[in-house]
Amino acid sequence: MDPRSEVLLRQADLFQGSLLLAGLPADDLLGKLPAAHGWSWHAGDHAALDARFAGRSHFGVEAPAQAFDAAVVFLPKSRDLANYLLNTLASRLAGRELYLVGEKRGGIEGAAKQLHAFGKPRKLDSARHCQLWQVTVEHAPQAKSLQSLAEHFELALADGPLQIVSLPGVFSHGRLDRGSALLLENLDQLPTGHVLDFGCGAGVLGAAIKRRYPQNRITLLDVDAFAVASSRLTLAANGLDGEVISGDGIDAAPRELDVIISNPPFHTGVHTNYQASENLLRKSADHLKKGGEMRLVANSFLRYQPLIEEALGNCRIRDEGQGFRIYQATRG
Incomplete structure (x- = not known):
């Protein structure tokens, strides 16, 4: 199990509803969170997830059209991509929860500052050399088109x-x-x-x-x-x-x-x-x-x-x- 997934599962009670996991690893996380769906842009990860959890993994550069009550962004290496993902998901989560999880060596503490644009973020957990952050989206942004970026x-x-x-x-x-x-x-x-x-x-x-x-x-x-x-x-x-x-x-x-x-x-x-x-x-x-x-x-x-x-x-x-x-x- 990916250490970022392990950190999420330490707070599993928060993730029992309709949830989108953006950039999730190809591990057993979807098996542990039966109401969750994945969004992947890595062809290998998507293929592995789709083989195990058919119909629960979306592949592409745009978020899936289906509604969700909360979302988790697995912090990518690229700051520009993180900005796009957070903006896209926050635009659809007014009054609801957006989470950010990532490795300390991947810059999660700095990336968490990006959540201030949407509300008051708080750190929920720190374990496995990872951190989990949460923000209630009080200021939902206008979604930016990918091509504009x-x-x-x-x-x-x-x-x-x-x-x-x-x-x-x-x-x-x-x-x-x-x-x-x-x-x-x-x-x-x-x-x-x-x-x-x-x-x-x-x-x-x-x-x-x-x-x-x-x-x-x-x-x-x-x-x-x-x-x-x-x-x-x-x-x-x-x-x-x-x-x-x-x-x-x-x-x-x-x-x-x-x-x-x-x-x-x-x-x-x-x-x-x-x-x-x-x-x-x-x-x-x-x-x-x-x-x-x-x-x-x-x-x-x-x-x-x-x-x-x-x-x-x-x-x-x-x-x-x-x-x-x-x-x-x-x-x-």
Whole structure:
């Protein structure tokens, strides 16, 4: 059981009514709170919850339409996303209870100050290195549309400016990260055919490739619903066509690919997690055609080269700089 869920269950009497759990972990919490429903934007967590508690987990970037008498926000890593979630839920809870739970290392004490906009928050519990806060919503805000919170920025590329649309919670929100910047400089001579942008984030790489290689088919994949929505907005902002899908890891990707391009993730919330990236490397041969190519960027300290060589039989460092390396390998 996730420690944040354990803290909630210490106050279980408060959560017996109609309750929305926003950003809940994929544990047994819904089993302990039979009147509760979940809202998840992580494709893997949603799939696990839906398999165990069918019909009780909602997936997407918008809160479910159904009514609820109280809501709990599991504090996300992104402050911008926390603002969006709290605003969205508080707008529907006038006179009722909004809760915030999170880990101390995740900044729960600072985040709890955001509750002052709605009423007088109080700390209900502190245990398992987590805290639980409550506020009665006395000042229900006007709900802000998600698109009004998008960050728009422009990349000056050799073939012209590229428009990027980034939503709250998306990796490197509102700016270009150094790893993707290096990979953008290493997109020449890509094979023709079906290209996968794995862990697409705001769609920077996928959009750049589709514009540079318009004859290629592009699929963008991310585990996060906010990233999927961002990528669709980025493609639309540049008048580009592409398939954007949500899924948990490389197992959700198409087969018979000609190229896999990636700035793979290695964080889940505030925790380091290399599982998605290492699965990508180990299973890359299952998704690439013979002669297909994988090209990715990673922090220099990560030992990805042996994993790529084991999967594809070869790997070379194509470029490096500012603490990152570009790896390139071809399936034999």
